Amino acid sequence: MEDYLKVLNEPQRAAVVNTEGPMMVIAGAGSGKTRVLTYRIAHLMKKGVDAFSILSLTFTNKAAAEMKERISKVVGDSESKNLWSGTFHSVFAKILRIEGHFLGYPANFTIYDAEDARKVISTLIKEKHLDKEIYKPKSVANRISSYKNNLITPKGYLKRADLQELDASAKMPEMGALYADYCDRCFRAGAMDFDDLLLKTNEVLYRFPEVLAKYQGRFKYIMVDEYQDTNHSQYLIVKALASKFENVCVVGDDAQSIYAFRGANIRNILNFQKDYPQAKTFKLEQNYRSTNNIVQAANSIIKHNQDQIEKDVWTQNDGGEKITVHKAISDSDEGNYVAQRIFEAQAQNNSPYSDFAILYRTNAQSRSFEDALRKKNIPYRIYGGLSFYQRKEIKDLLAYVRLAINPQDEEAFKRVINYPARGIGATTMDKLAIAANNANTNIWGIASNIDLYPQAKINNPTIVKIRDFVTMIQGYQAMLENHSAFDVATHIAKTSKLVVSLGEDKTPEGINRYENVQELLNAIQDFTEQQQQLEDGDFGLPAFLADVALLTDADRDDPNDMNKVNLMTIHLAKGLEFPTVFVVGMEESLFPNLMSMGSRADLEEERRLFYVALTRAETNAYLTYAHVRYRWGKLVDCEPSRFIEEVDDKYLDHKLSEISSFSFPDDMSTSKPRTSWRKPEKKSTMPPKKPLTPSITPKGNFKKASETTSSGGTRIDFTLEEGMRVVHDRFGMGTVVALTGAASDRKATISFDNAGEKKLLLKFAKLQRA
DNA sequence: CTAGTCCGTGTGCAT
DNA sequence: CACGGACTAG
Numbered sequence: 058m059e060d061y062l063k064v065l066n067e068p069q070r071a072a073v074v075n076t077e078g079p080m081m082v083i084a085g086a087g088s089g090k091t092r093v094l095t096y097r098i099a100h101l102m103k104k105g106v107d108a109f110s111i112l113s114l115t116f117t118n119k120a121a122a123e124m125k126e127r128i129s130k131v132v133g134d135s136e137s138k139n140l141w142s143g144t145f146h147s148v149f150a151k152i153l154r155i156e157g158h159f160l161g162y163p164a165n166f167t168i169y170d171a172e173d174a175r176k177v178i179s180t181l182i183k184e185k186h187l188d189k190e191i192y193k194p195k196s197v198a199n200r201i202s203s204y205k206n207n208l209i210t211p212k213g214y215l216k217r218a219d220l221q222e223l224d225a226s227a228k229m230p231e232m233g234a235l236y237a238d239y240c241d242r243c244f245r246a247g248a249m250d251f252d253d254l255l256l257k258t259n260e261v262l263y264r265f266p267e268v269l270a271k272y273q274g275r276f277k278y279i280m281v282d283e284y285q286d287t288n289h290s291q292y293l294i295v296k297a298l299a300s301k302f303e304n305v306c307v308v309g310d311d312a313q314s315i316y317a318f319r320g321a322n323i324r325n326i327l328n329f330q331k332d333y334p335q336a337k338t339f340k341l342e343q344n345y346r347s348t349n350n351i352v353q354a355a356n357s358i359i360k361h362n363q364d365q366i367e368k369d370v371w372t373q374n375d376g377g378e379k380i381t382v383h384k385a386i387s388d389s390d391e392g393n394y395v396a397q398r399i400f401e402a403q404a405q406n407n408s409p410y411s412d413f414a415i416l417y418r419t420n421a422q423s424r425s426f427e428d429a430l431r432k433k434n435i436p437y438r439i440y441g442g443l444s445f446y447q448r449k450e451i452k453d454l455l456a457y458v459r460l461a462i463n464p465q466d467e468e469a470f471k472r473v474i475n476y477p478a479r480g481i482g483a484t485t486m487d488k489l490a491i492a493a494n495n496a497n498t499n500i501w502g503i504a505s506n507i508d509l510y511p512q513a514k515i516n517n518p519t520i521v522k523i524r525d526f527v528t529m530i531q532g533y534q535a536m537l538e539n540h541s542a543f544d545v546a547t548h549i550a551k552t553s554k555l556v557v558s559l560g561e562d563k564t565p566e567g568i569n570r571y572e573n574v575q576e577l578l579n580a581i582q583d584f585t586e587q588q589q590q591l592e593d594g595d596f597g598l599p600a601f602l603a604d605v606a607l608l609t610d611a612d613r614d615d616p617n618d619m620n621k622v623n624l625m626t627i628h629l630a631k632g633l634e635f636p637t638v639f640v641v642g643m644e645e646s647l648f649p650n651l652m653s654m655g656s657r658a659d660l661e662e663e664r665r666l667f668y669v670a671l672t673r674a675e676t677n678a679y680l681t682y683a684h685v686r687y688r689w690g691k692l693v694d695c696e697p698s699r700f701i702e703e704v705d706d707k708y709l710d711h712k713l714s715e716i717s718s719f720s721f722p723d724d725m726s727t728s729k730p731r732t733s734w735r736k737p738e739k740k741s742t743m744p745p746k747k748p749l750t751p752s753i754t755p756k757g758n759f760k761k762a763s764e765t766t767s768s769g770g771t772r773i774d775f776t777l778e779e780g781m782r783v784v785h786d787r788f789g790m791g792t793v794v795a796l797t798g799a800a801s802d803r804k805a806t807i808s809f810d811n812a813g814e815k816k817l818l819l820k821f822a823k824l825q826r827a
Numbered sequence: 828c829t830a831g832t833c834c835g836t837g838t839g840c841a842t
Numbered sequence: 843c844a845c846g847g848a849c850t851a852g
Binding site: 689690 | 844
């Protein structure tokens, strides 16, 4: 048991031991915030507070899991087990599964992701014959989302003349009706979207005093991380839950508020003192993460913002290297430069690849870095973008699962009713939808009682097909009770013919899709096994599906992904740190993004984003930009970002790319030296670069799941024997203990060095000989 | 009803 | 460029 209080500095210790009453911790970047949160919880528990009465809200589920692990090292496993921690969305989804019935939702309600939500909206726009050029589904969705995050219900909307005017002046007078219908459709499908998870939590807390009392009484201590990124809806939940004991501790940094676009309200942190006049405030200003050079450079950036809480981030760390600024010729040259730096650093210092992070403003920028890293055989992992669970083939299979669990789920129904093709097409779907609207029920209500709705005018052969489909889903439903998630999922995969039809596609993309589905089944198998090992585990499919929609790429952490270069957006990098960070695409209209250059507030948020990016670095930071880059499939000229100039020049080291051997493609007239770079030119200390070929690389179109490595996944091409050493994609190294079954049912029991003993189906497990 | 093809439109970050 | 939606031929 470590003496945790000794390893803390003065303000950190004060924040940990001050357990009673409201308090706010303003934590500068790298100031040991996580440590404070962790030890504060541990400290509470050592004082005898039951973990059961502590609620801890973090930014990612992964952060929550890590925190829990660290806490259990101080107070023990059995103590920390009952701690409630996770993201707002996951914690309150759990509460809504218990309390949602007060609002008329089933416990197994579906969580609609952004795609589902947009499809519902598109359907409504079509049904209402609205002009989809004006009512763009995406902007309608954004508006609805912002209403919800501000707790404006469809009824509330009718009272808000200002909002109605705003929508009317955007030529969307039907916005209110659309919003109301959208809510109805979700409700009749037994579905909540992401915003509902917060909105409905508020609703159930405010409308049902007994529910409020239950959770107020339970959560005696509440901690909220990244408070600067909470929106109004989240703010109200915290306020309601904390109002009995008022032991609420919020931690944040206004300088790192980067989620205004999804409703985060920076005033939540700025006004905390007003909400709780007796609140104590602690400031953590000593940075332990970065070199002095990086800390000071970051300070010099954020100074340009007007809105902020005064603080002085400092460090005792060494000065360190200056930040390298590099101008690349093109986006692919930028990729090559970064890959080359990583290659050299790796060769010289033998640093692990995972020490490096490439951070960009937009997901679309990942391409050139993937290509460059792949060329050099440098392993990497991409976070975000199209995450695994958003892939079409994955969502298709999960749609069957969703239907089995909640047949009311209309988006799932529409997704798979005719996939694989069963002769139920658009015409029939239209008839079903109309019948559902008329009968004020959902599509499943019609389909499962098709005989009761002759007015739907569906012809007999089609009725038979619908009945077959319904029977199939009901069969799945019946299995849920007493079968494991893996059993049901494999059964669904087989009998729905989905996997068969995927397997027929022999194109590289098709094979990829097939493998992704196998990987999903693997994940379900892992889940089943893990749950079976727990004494109170729930290995059913509903438990698996419950928070699948809320998983992010950061939460999927495989041992095998350990030693890889990290590629992600700056947003996703929040809360992380790396020895070496490349902030790439430092160009006007990319970063700051064109969309954010309209107002001071938006621009300040971009600047905070830059601050976040730079403060991820521990020892080395690079800022790179390109002279020309492919955007929308076309070459465009770029100007260096204003943010580079905003960094105090004494912390920077400018390096210019040798352009001599570069010849522009014919279609580019701009061979004029566009040196808008006005800083005094310093002689580059870098070794002269090799002549560059303008590598307009052939687009290798293989982007698999969230990762791609130079060595593709290999099927088993050797004979397994007991005692053999093998490597698994996720579990790492292990020894074969036993082999059972035959053919496609052949299983191996493998004792993994770090992941314990697992029984794996060989047709799924991608094993390699060690 | 299906499957294949073309066209046009958008790409900002994300629970 | 890349995806989804619309259109058209069987």
